[in-house]
Every structure is written in C-alpha cells, then in structure tokens.
Amino acid sequence: MKVRVVEGSDTEEIVIYIKTITPLVKKVEECLRSLDETISFEIGGHLLTAPIASIECFYVENDILYMQYGGREYKLKRRLKDVEPRLNNLFFKINRSSIINLAYVSFLNVDRTGFINVQLNGGRLETVSRRRARQFRERINMGGFTWKL
Secondary structure (H helix, E strand, C coil), rough: CCCCCCCCCCCCCCCCCCCCCHHHHHHHHHHHHHHHCEEEECCEEEEEEEEHEEEEEEEEECEEEEECCCCCEEECCCCCHHHHHCCCCCCEEEEEEEEEEEEHHEEEEECCCCEEEEEEECCEEEECCHHHHHHHHHHHHHEEEECCC
C-alpha cells in the first residue's frame, strides 16, 4: 500500500484506492475514523469534549473514574465499564481498573516476577495484570516492538 499526502486542497479528505480490502486496510480505516471521535465530560458545571485519540488513559482509584488528558487529570461521573465500549483499538484494558492509550506508552519494563510495568508519556505508571499480559504482548508486537526477557 502506498501513502501520499497532497497539500493545497480546499477540503480535507483521505481517499484510499485499493484492489481488495485487507485486514491492514480495515485497521487503517478504523484508525482514521477514530481521530474524529470525541468523548464528553462535565467539569465544574461546564460540558467539555476531548478527542478520544488524545486521551492518555482512564483509571479507577477509590471508586472514582479519572481520565488523563492534555497533561491534566479529570474526575468523571461514569464507570469504567460505561466508557470502555466508546473507545477504539488505540486503547487496551491492562487490568480491571485501567485502560491505556497505546500511543502514549513511553516505557515498558518486565520485572523479575514477570509483571509488565507501563509508563505513559504523562509519567503515570501502571501494571499489566497477569491475565492480560499475553494479549498485551501480542498487541504491542503488532506495533513492531520485540520482547527481550
């Protein structure tokens, strides 16, 4: 598949010419569509929206759902299980209380016990549960990352 960007058009559009729709083309299409998706949340009586692709993570602490976005933390009046269906394939649920945006992973570490520790661009540290570790490795491998244990 070839990619070409042409500047100077009056409209913003992406057109892909292909012979057949492959799994790769479907993933590209899904990623491009996800860039326009937003999530709404209320802060101090004001309704705000954020592009889903720009959200770093969602996590629960003390039964409160937080969203990390734009270098800040926001409390949401929702539950993690209600937010999860709205998220696209950029996100991965690493344990029962955290969903991260894989595009914001800055560092991975496998400790001596086999736990995978993930650091996000904003500095937040999360641990991948043992139950989700194999799936996490498979997802990361799709991005070209190779594991050295």
